[in-house]
Amino acid sequence: MKLDKNSAMKPIKNKVKESLLMGQDKAVGFARSAASSLENGVDRLLNRRITLGVTGFSGSGKTTLITSLIHQLQHYPDALLAAFPPVLQDRLLGVKLSVLDGDTLFPYQRGIDALSRGRWPEATRDESGCLLEIKFRHPPGLFRRGKPGISRLYLEIRDYPGEWLLDLPLLAMDYRAWCVQCRSLFNSAMRLSIGRSFIEKLESIDPFGTISELELQVLWQEQLTFIKACQQAGLTMIQPGRWLHASPSDDESKLPFIPLLSITGRSEDQLGKAADSALFKVCERHYQRYLENRVKPFYRNTFQKVDRQLVLVDLLKSLNSGQEAFDDLRFSLTQVLQSFDYGRNSLLRRLVQPRIDRVVFAASKIDQVLPDQHEAVRGLTANLVQEARRRAAFNAVDVRCEAVAAVRSTTYVDYQGRQALQGVTEQGPGVLLHPDIPEQIPAMDDWQALGQWQLRRLMPPEGLQLIAGGRLPHIRLDSILNDLLGDRFS
Template sequence: MQNSLSSLLDKVRSAASASGETLSDIFSKETHRFTITGLSRSGKSMLFTSLMTMLKSRSEEGYACMPLLRYLPPSQVEFMRIEPIGGYKPFPLDENMAALAEGRWPAATEEAYGFKLIVRLTQTTSIKRHVLPHTDIVFEFIDYPGEWITDIPMLGKTYAQWSDSAWAQLSSGPQQHFANEWKTVVNAFDFEQSPTQDNINELVSAYRHYLVIAKKNGISLLQPGSFLLDSSDFDWQQLGFAPLPSSITSDVSHPWYKAFESHFTAFQKDWLTPLKQSVFRETDKQIILVDLFEGLNHSRQHLYQLKETLSHLADTFVYGQTGWFARNVMRKEAIGRVAFVATKADLIPVSERENLLSLLKQVTEGARARFVDKPIQFEHFLVSAIQVTDEGGSPNALRYQDAENGYVEAAFEPIPASLKAMEADAHFPVLNTQVPQDYMARILSGRGLDRLLQFLLAEGVSNE
């Protein structure tokens, strides 16, 4: 028995040495990694800005804006500080706050960002005080573009498989209304000509134009989304590709098939694989942001497509809790807690939020089906990263600042509680709110983040 224990400790020491940590580091740290996942326009930039602002206010100014740290007795807190995470760019908080000060919303996320909040606690029991004088509790937050999320599933497909599925997607649902120009280009294109760089650029540029138009019109399932990001390191102009007619993808000897299959393979090998390994790291807690208002503003078809997209995205991540040894010694993680979050909840009256929550639960049905028979806890939340509206004169009304900086009131029709309850051609206008002048106070009074983080940290933080 003693030999077995000695052998186990040797393995622990080896694991610690290999990771550059001391044995005491392993047993004196408690790390919680939150991955914030969301499609384009889901509100990630504003949520991250608000979250970081709240944590900085709490850690640097002692402002009690979040009961997140209620688990941590003030008498035991030696210090709290925010630091960058290795391998990630620092989140552009200063730039985003400057934008808000100028009346502009933060720019969309186009790169991977990360930061961590470190809370050092003093041990209270005499034994622990001698062995481990302190405990560091680390909260890591990771944010990345939604376009990357939709691209990762392409790793599991051949070019021909992706091409066929892309044609099926753009020929059905709401996409079909924006793909006519692309289809016209393909139908008129001469595939007998050689796939020179100029000819390839002509076809790829036409397909990218479709992606741009579809994104502007609320389409969520677009691949490759990376082609839409100016910050992308993948050169789509040199190694771009597009879906080809099945008459070509069925002929593996066709010059155009060979050219696009080669580019697709380069996209997988040189871009997606390193991206998955470096950014989509193991995490134990996930926040999935969902913008229901984008669908409500367009059509019921958009909401059904959002449901399909979330279902596909659930295949990108590893779900299922791991044991203590795997987490703390072997550094292996799987997602054990998932929060589905409908953002911008302040854009509707309180009286309509039960319907919005019900709609969120239906839209996430496909994603939750991936959790069957796995030890995963999940919950649904309505969150406002910044409270941009105020109560109106009636339960179905809100007041807000409009584009002319006027303080106006808007009344709301009931929001459907289910997809079936929404008429096929119905759409619900979304308030065009501006950045309020008192944006800092409104960030600190944002709704829902407290309860969200308390759920994610339940059974997590220990000050024993």
């Protein structure tokens, strides 16, 4: 049989052609990526691009706030943004929402749909982001490139689950140090009341012994149940934070580890000589893998891109949950905020490695208290993050404290001769009363009064028509915008 030379060469030619096309596609993709990075870098150098990180622990209302912030800017003619200079001075010309390169698009439209149906936006469980192109008129007399009198600011919003924040302090401690910290935390009254039998089981485990993979899996699943119960009770300092949404079928289950509480009395030398098969060594290896595979990439890929930071704090919930929950929140903030990279944004640093130069701490859901208590909430927020504020101020960082309601869900009514709040809760509409909020860290008398307070979960206001725009009521969101971005419109 005569071999057709052309037929024999055809598969080879096709493979070569495929390889060339793939190489061409990669080259085009690389060129586009390089061009985009260069353009972003130029914008950053000219103060035309800024990256805003929005963080907060679970339940702080982060997803709702980002949804509201985008809506207020996109529909600024209908919004009440009197404290935001570009709107107050009639200089804002338009806002365009688009995808942020390399990130999943923040679910803005899904959040708007939920609010329009009287429900809160679903909390995000992964990283997302968006890009807002803000077109505005700059004040006369300033020289700007491009069309005279017209400027653009590109605002990158980077969102990630608040639970991931809780893992950042792990970067500064090894597995043994984490176990020691867990032992201290687990001695608290609230944690003992939630999982005493599980804590006692952890204390009884021999770190030098061996257990099967199945036994370790069972312990790990008990730990998931325990930390989720702690979160439900109002506690904040929970690590690893990602495990709050983990399940036995997730990738996290492949490298489980638990805090071995009995190692407190063991020296580092003793633990270092443990056999490779010892439970301590197994958990130590899995802990390190967790840091390498989860925490470090998150820190590197997210925080090194952030110029300014908004930290949401559900201060009212922690007050309502009691003194231990409040102290736990304060400890969590102190630990987490040590992970932020504060410092002035020099001209070169804006292009190479941005650093946070402005931080806003905001107590969320301020519509749960009367207006005459808003300043007290701001003052208490400032006291709560006092240590972090001192550290940031030392590095010449602009630190501000606010109180905000991304969506205002209450109105004011007269009730038995006094002013009160009225809103719709999960149990239906009703009048809401609350004690005075202390401006300083609560004293014993304050805790007695706060202990009588029943904080109920509010629902969004009824009748919101947001699909085609419409006004979304808020409290002080314009002040937040001015604190974070106001200087970029001067």
